[in-house]
Every structure is written in structure tokens, then in C-alpha cells.
Amino acid sequence: MTQKAWIPYVLVAPAVIFLGVLFILPLVQTLAMSVSDENGLSLANYTRMLGDLNFADALRNTFLLTLVAVPAQIVLALVMATMIAKIGRGRDLVLWVWVIPLAISDLAAGLAWLSILQSNGYLNSALHGLGLLDGPTPWLTQETPLALFVGIALAEIWRATAIVLVILVAGMQLIPKEYAEAAEVFGASPWQRFTRVTLPLLKPSIQSALILRTVLAFEVFAVVYALGGRNFPVLVGEAYVWQGENQNTGVAAAYAALIMLISMIATAVYIRVLRTPREQMA
Amino acid sequence: MNPAMSGPRRWLFWAGVAILILWVLLPIWLVAMGAFGGRPAVFQWPKSLLPGSLSLSHMAAFMNVEGVANAFLNSLIAAAVTVVLSVALGAPAGYALARYAFRGADAFKLLVLLTRAFPLAILALPLAVAFIRVGLYDSPFGVALMHTVLALPFAVLVTQSLFMGIPRELEEAAWVFGCSPIQAFFKVVMPLAVPGLTATAIFAFVISWNEVFAASVLTVRERTLTAYLLGVLSESPLHTRFAGGLVLILPSVLFVFAVRKWLFTVWGISGK
Amino acid sequence: MTNLTRRSLLAAGAALAAAPTAAQAQAGDLAFLSTQLRPVEEATKMREIILRSAPVRTTYVTDEPQNLTTRMRAEAQAGRRTVSLVGALHGELQPLAAEYLDPLDDVAATLADRGIPQNLLTLGKFGTAQQRYIPWMQATYIMAAHRRALEFLPAGADINALSYEQLNAWAGAIRQRTNQRRLGFPAGPRGLMARFFQGYLYPSFTGGVVRSFRAPEAVGAWEAMKAMWANASPASTTYNFMQEPLAAGEVWIAFDHVARLLDALRGAPNDFVTFPAPAGPMGRGYMPVIAGLGIARGAPNRAGAVSVIEYLSRPATQLRLAAETGFFPVVRAELPADLPPAVRLAANAIAATQNARDARVSLLPVGLGDKGGEFNKVYMDTFQRIVLRNENIRTVLDAEANALRTVMNATGAPCWSPDAPSDGACPVA
Numbered sequence: 001m002t003q004k005a006w007i008p009y010v011l012v013a014p015a016v017i018f019l020g021v022l023f024i025l026p027l028v029q030t031l032a033m034s035v036s037d038e039n040g041l042s043l044a045n046y047t048r049m050l051g052d053l054n055f056a057d058a059l060r061n062t063f064l065l066t067l068v069a070v071p072a073q074i075v076l077a078l079v080m081a082t083m084i085a086k087i088g089r090g091r092d093l094v095l096w097v098w099v100i101p102l103a104i105s106d107l108a109a110g111l112a113w114l115s116i117l118q119s120n121g122y123l124n125s126a127l128h129g130l131g132l133l134d135g136p137t138p139w140l141t142q143e144t145p146l147a148l149f150v151g152i153a154l155a156e157i158w159r160a161t162a163i164v165l166v167i168l169v170a171g172m173q174l175i176p177k178e179y180a181e182a183a184e185v186f187g188a189s190p191w192q193r194f195t196r197v198t199l200p201l202l203k204p205s206i207q208s209a210l211i212l213r214t215v216l217a218f219e220v221f222a223v224v225y226a227l228g229g230r231n232f233p234v235l236v237g238e239a240y241v242w243q244g245e246n247q248n249t250g251v252a253a254a255y256a257a258l259i260m261l262i263s264m265i266a267t268a269v270y271i272r273v274l275r276t277p278r279e280q281m282a
Numbered sequence: 283m284n285p286a287m288s289g290p291r292r293w294l295f296w297a298g299v300a301i302l303i304l305w306v307l308l309p310i311w312l313v314a315m316g317a318f319g320g321r322p323a324v325f326q327w328p329k330s331l332l333p334g335s336l337s338l339s340h341m342a343a344f345m346n347v348e349g350v351a352n353a354f355l356n357s358l359i360a361a362a363v364t365v366v367l368s369v370a371l372g373a374p375a376g377y378a379l380a381r382y383a384f385r386g387a388d389a390f391k392l393l394v395l396l397t398r399a400f401p402l403a404i405l406a407l408p409l410a411v412a413f414i415r416v417g418l419y420d421s422p423f424g425v426a427l428m429h430t431v432l433a434l435p436f437a438v439l440v441t442q443s444l445f446m447g448i449p450r451e452l453e454e455a456a457w458v459f460g461c462s463p464i465q466a467f468f469k470v471v472m473p474l475a476v477p478g479l480t481a482t483a484i485f486a487f488v489i490s491w492n493e494v495f496a497a498s499v500l501t502v503r504e505r506t507l508t509a510y511l512l513g514v515l516s517e518s519p520l521h522t523r524f525a526g527g528l529v530l531i532l533p534s535v536l537f538v539f540a541v542r543k544w545l546f547t548v549w550g551i552s553g554k
Numbered sequence: 555m556t557n558l559t560r561r562s563l564l565a566a567g568a569a570l571a572a573a574p575t576a577a578q579a580q581a582g583d584l585a586f587l588s589t590q591l592r593p594v595e596e597a598t599k600m601r602e603i604i605l606r607s608a609p610v611r612t613t614y615v616t617d618e619p620q621n622l623t624t625r626m627r628a629e630a631q632a633g634r635r636t637v638s639l640v641g642a643l644h645g646e647l648q649p650l651a652a653e654y655l656d657p658l659d660d661v662a663a664t665l666a667d668r669g670i671p672q673n674l675l676t677l678g679k680f681g682t683a684q685q686r687y688i689p690w691m692q693a694t695y696i697m698a699a700h701r702r703a704l705e706f707l708p709a710g711a712d713i714n715a716l717s718y719e720q721l722n723a724w725a726g727a728i729r730q731r732t733n734q735r736r737l738g739f740p741a742g743p744r745g746l747m748a749r750f751f752q753g754y755l756y757p758s759f760t761g762g763v764v765r766s767f768r769a770p771e772a773v774g775a776w777e778a779m780k781a782m783w784a785n786a787s788p789a790s791t792t793y794n795f796m797q798e799p800l801a802a803g804e805v806w807i808a809f810d811h812v813a814r815l816l817d818a819l820r821g822a823p824n825d826f827v828t829f830p831a832p833a834g835p836m837g838r839g840y841m842p843v844i845a846g847l848g849i850a851r852g853a854p855n856r857a858g859a860v861s862v863i864e865y866l867s868r869p870a871t872q873l874r875l876a877a878e879t880g881f882f883p884v885v886r887a888e889l890p891a892d893l894p895p896a897v898r899l900a901a902n903a904i905a906a907t908q909n910a911r912d913a914r915v916s917l918l919p920v921g922l923g924d925k926g927g928e929f930n931k932v933y934m935d936t937f938q939r940i941v942l943r944n945e946n947i948r949t950v951l952d953a954e955a956n957a958l959r960t961v962m963n964a965t966g967a968p969c970w971s972p973d974a975p976s977d978g979a980c981p982v983a
Contacts, residue, residue, distance in 0.1 A: 015434060115313060
């Protein structure tokens, strides 16, 4: 087959060239922008970014949101995936409904939750109906940071659990039924079957889901913007403000580089920690 | 259905399923309420879950605003081109990754994943300049190029698992019967891959349809729908925002419904 | 790569692309990019009412101010332009002036008899010798209140001549007696709060904007702001346009740009009153807002753009614009007696502001180039630290004064009214 060794390269080439021109090139340009100012190479943009009023908040908020939302999504998706495995008729319909948020733009998702969480929104209307509230109560303001955080986390969990669900259901389908049946024969309880058989075999899928979701979580923006405006700074939001309002592309580029760095570190950590030995995958 | 589930547990199980279904559908329903209810509904307190005074006139007024219909058309064009490009570029790459073990395969996969680690909106300025030079500025084509960058990772990885699922033996059997590798591919592999490729195409369509920021920066007059909405949304009254939100949501949801069987197959989550 | 891509793309999509894009390539067509009159309803009015009778067929495109510079820069860098006419605020045109706007002295000459005030025309030169924009329309910031708030007005206060103390007492009375905070400020991400600090708070308390940034009087200004904030709706940090909360009854007293209050006034003109912003120890500061029309350098249709500028400068057009949008004429034009009630309300407040005996004009910043955003950021950061985070006023003022100094020195911008003129960059005392 050696004379065909060039085939894979030819097949891959168009995609590589495409990404090279439309992604790598502008990426390098942007990174270059982040380490230069009017006088050439300098770290001035990074200094500015680190010293900015909102930087610490943006960093903390982005991490907190990721830390809270991602595990919640994984757990919720595991529950949903297990349920799907047990449904016979109507499985496809239920799965379709649960997957809908995947098809929704995050801007639209932010709007949907805004209608719920506004001070005269549906949540407050419901609480009012139950007698728990007197009148319109603001949840999304500066002065209620905890409520604002919970609201944003809820919206993010609603929006992004679907993609974890898809990955986990796909992974579950690959687990041969014989394993679980064998465990049952040996007297394992449902919980033991889940934690000892299903979960370990799902590790590759969970790893994929964690990597994907975490990287995307660090880029959260539209939902936060729709619900909180500038009350809840996040990294991409700050980059957007520096690029747009403050007209300073250098600092915006610095934020972008930081986000990329964090994403790559997180990916490396997940790959290390959730390493799957070959035998388990066979 | 697991026969081991007894009465109360079954009830609990289905209650759980119903709650989760409601959890997903409720926010969308509420956007629709906001869109059809117009200005009076938005200010109403307390709000009711069921339609009070609804009318199509608000949505109609929104759709009639100048530029919306044109933007709709542009979104379609951009999404269609995205589909063609991402399948044309991604499928061969996915095939290569599935069938061949070659040096650089891992590097290529890393490159593909890297595109997701970077917030693409920041690349606006360098790309806008480049696009103007080659005449792609302010055109759905230029937008489609950026969207393809977004959709390509999915296309590559999904077609890779797709082709991995089609046994190599089928192609080799075709070779034995005298087909050239290319003929074997098109006669044997493609028919089996079409459902999966279609689903990939639909997914690329949805990605392009929903994308907001790149589209906003790369267009002036030939706006896509999302770019148009982002521009007017932040300063429109609330009922207009909900109308725009509904217009964003409905097509994607309907598309995914239409092709859910194929989509599920390619994602590996179809029923047994 | 480019040739190949171009050819293959064109070949593949010629049919698809032809329909929408061919429409633009006709002679006489004009692309008018504006950052003003963006919301759907106002943009529709521009298209259907104002521009319908323009001498050249005009495509009205709106965009957000932050995208304006990106777009002009990108177009200029690549040497190809789609936009001919640009309409934007003074501060938004400023970063574009030197490199991306055509000199308009010829146009200004032909409009000499329209009666555009000289000081506005001078603003359009950005401190240089050449005219970079023709003033298009003007507005300012006023206050509006729902009538039901009037019963809480402190005794003896004249609503058309309030002081900040009285405003605070008013909002405080509402809070004490109804347990709700009904004062509202546009402190949202797209709100114009920075202008409140630059054009209203600072001149009224300190008599200056930059020079007096950390003066002792500034401490008094921020203390007054903190007091008012305690009586203001906490959702103010999400308000971009005050007309919505005002119309919804969430807020009873609001400060904002005229055009961002108009919708509420239009909806129920008999329910609202309008009045000038309050006065502080040093007078009643106010900031006129000027929007201007510029022609992009290298515009595809300069002649068309000039004729549209002429059309938009006609008194009849400007009066129509005032009636529809709340932006008032810059040319000599008598406001007719049959103005819609909402516009009449706005016009009254504006007149009261401009004619107040203790009025102090705070001009728009001149000479800040593309650092306008960072200039605003100093004031907004100061607000965030002092009012929202409760930091020590003196410490914050000293720290942010350094940031302000950096901006002024980087741009070399000289002082502008109400600060006394300076040689070179405006100093922060």
C-alpha cells in the first residue's frame, strides 16, 4: 500500500489549507496584536488587562460559572441519558425535545430566560401567585449578586446540557448490554451496576463532554449579556467591551489569548486526569 | 421498557421525564408568548402562562420591517454555502482519519479542536480587512467562510466516526470485484454514508444559522438575520426582542425535528 | 489561493449571489451608514418618511457605534468602500476624522445661509482648520417624571429649577412613603451614564470636567451621587433607555437623552412632565448632543452624499425629523405650533435648560481621537468604585485621576468648556 501513502494527505489538505488561511493566520495576527503597541513588542496590553477594574471579577465569575454549571450539566445529562435508555416507545420524541436547546442560538436562550427572570417576569408572577412575593422583585441587579449568579447558571444549564446529553447517550449505546446483565446475575444492585459498570465505561465520553463543555464555558457571553449586562463581567464580555467601546484591540487580543491559554490548560488537565487505559476501551 | 420497574417507580420515572420535558419547553413557550403578546403583554404584571390577548400582528409587523426579509435570505445563503463547504472539506478529511493511520493525524485533530478554543469574534478585524481585499466583504459568502471554520471540526470528527462505522471489508470486497478505489467509494461507501452526511449537513446549517458575532462584523448591507437582530435587539423595546428571539428559535427547532432520525444516527444516539 | 477560491466560489454561487448583491451596483445609489436612529421603529421612520424624498436613492443602514470605527478602518485599509455618507454623534466621528472623513469645506460653504450656529460648525472641525462633519441634528439630556411622583415633591421646590439636594429629597420621599425606589439612571451597558457625569454632575458641582476631576468639590459631587443612588432603582445598572422603565411604571423620575425618553412621552403625554436637570453649587451643567454628517474618504458616491446632506439640512426635513424622533434642528427653523404633544414636552424642557440663568454648558470632548471610550471608562470606573463598591472617595479619585492623566497626555487634547483653556494636554489638577 506504500504507493498510496500520499492519499490521506491529499484528502486532508483542503481542510488544512482552509483552516490555515481562515483561522491560523488571523489567530497569529491577533496574538501579535496582543504583544505589541505603538512602539513594537511590549507587554503593555497584558499589564492593562491585569490591572483593569473588572479583570479580577471577570476571571472569578467565568471560573465560578464553569465550576458550577459544568458538573451540574454532567450530572443532569447522566440522569437524562439513563432515563432515555429505559424508555421504549416515544424514546425518539423525548430525545428530540431534550436536544432542542442545542439548536437554539445562545442569544435566543438569553432572551428566553430574561422573560422568566425579569422583575415583572414569569418567575415572579408564579411566586406572586403562590403568595410568596408582594410585587415585582428584581433578581438580576447589582444588589442581588447571588440571585444574578443563580439565574445565569440556570440559563446556562438549560442551554448547554443538551450537548453533554448527546455525547453521553452515544457513549452509552456503545456499552455492550452483556456487562450489565452479567453484573445483575452476580447480584449487583442498580446503583452498583451504574457506578461499577456503566460509569467507568462511559469515561471516554465523559472526558470528551468535559473538554468540550469546559472550553465552551470559558467563552460564555451572549447569555450573560442578555441577563446581566455589565453586572456580571466575564472574560469574553470584557474582550468585547475593550474591542468595541474602548476601541483598544490590543487589550481585547490579550483577553482572547488568555482565554485560549486557559482552555488549553483545562484540556490538558482533563486528558491527564481522565486517562483511559487501552484495555478498558476494547 | 425495563420490566423490573414496579408501579410507583414507573410513575415516578415518567413524572421525571415529564418534568424534564417541561423544563426544556417552557422558556421557548414564554418567548412565544412575549412575541405574540406585543407591548402590553411585556409590561403586564403579573404575567400569566396562558395566552391572554395575542395577535399575529406584532410578529407580522416585525417581519415587515425593512431588511428582515432580505436578512432572512442572506442567512439562508450563508448557511447553504457553509453546508457545502464544510461537507466538501470535512468529509474527505474524516475519511482519511478513519481509514488511514498517518503521521500528522493527531496534529490535524489538534488543529481542528483548537478552532473551538478561541473566541472567534475577536478575529473580526484581521478577517474583515482580508475579506475586503478579495471582494468577500459584506456578502453572505464571506460570512459562510467564517461559519465553515466553526462547523468544520464537527464535520471532520463526525464523518470520521461515520466512516469508521462502515466496515473496510465492504470496500475491499468491491476491489476484489474489479472496482477502482474511487468507484468502490462511490458505489459502496457513499450510499451507506448519505444519511449521516445529510445529518452533518443539517447540523452545519444550524450552526451557521445561529451564529451571531462574525456575521455582524463582516456585513454592512447584506446582513444575515442574526446579525440584523443583534444590531437592533439591544436597543429595541422588549416585545420586539422577543419577536426576534422567536424568529431565531423556530427554524432551527423545526429543521432539527425534520431530520432527527438521521441526526441521531450520525450522533450515535438512535434507538436500538 | 485567492484567485482559485474566488473563481471556484463565483462559479459555484453565481446564481445564488446575483440576486441580492446586483441590486447595489447601480449608479446613483447611496449607502448611508448611521449610528443614530437605530432602533427598529426609528430606523423605519428614517427610511419611510425622511429618506423617501431624498434626491438620491439611499440605503439606510444602521450599526452600533463601536462597529463604526472597525468598519471604516477595515474599508480604508483595504482601499474599497461601500459606505458614502456617515451619520453619527460628534464623539463617534472624532476617531474617524483625520483619516477616514473627507474635508467638507465646500459643502459647508453651500449651506452657509441655513443658519447653523457657528459654534456647532466649529465643533465639526475637531480643532483643525478643515470641516469634517456638517452638524445634522441636536439634542440634550433632560429629566422626565410621571405625574404621580409630583405629590412627593418637596414643598417650595420649583420643578424647573431643582437642585440636586431637592431631587434627592424628592426621590427619598418616594422611597420612605412607598417603600420603592423610583429614581432611574441609564447606567446600563449601552446607557449614556458617562455623559451624566461629564456634562451634568461635574460641571454643576466643580465647574469643570477634567481639570477639577479630583478637586475637593468633586468629593461633594460623588457624595451627592451616592445619596441619589440610595434612592434609585437598583435595576438602573441594566437600563439602557429610560423610556421602557418609565412607561412600565418601574421608574417614576428619570434622566436620559431626549430621544431615549420620547417613546414614553408619546405613549401617554398627559401622564408625564419634563424638566431640566438639577443644578449644583456651581450652576446647572448641561451637555448638548450633536450628531453630524460626514462623507467617507474615497466614497463611491460623493456627489450623491453631498446632495443628501443638503436635503437633510433643509428646515422642512429637520422639522419633520424633530416631530418623529426628538432630535431637534440645527438650522434656523421655527418649531410649528402643532407639534405632537410628546415633542412639545421635550422642546419645553430643552428650552428651559438652555435658557436657565445658571446654565453651564459642557461641551462634548474634542481631540480625544479613538480614546473617547477610555475617557468615558475613567468616569464609569469611578462611579463603579465609589457608588457601587463603596470605596473611599478620595482614594478612588486620586487613583482614577492617574488614569485620566494618561488618557489626556496620550491624546494631547486641550481643555474644553467648561474647563478653562490650556496650552497642550488638559491637566488634571
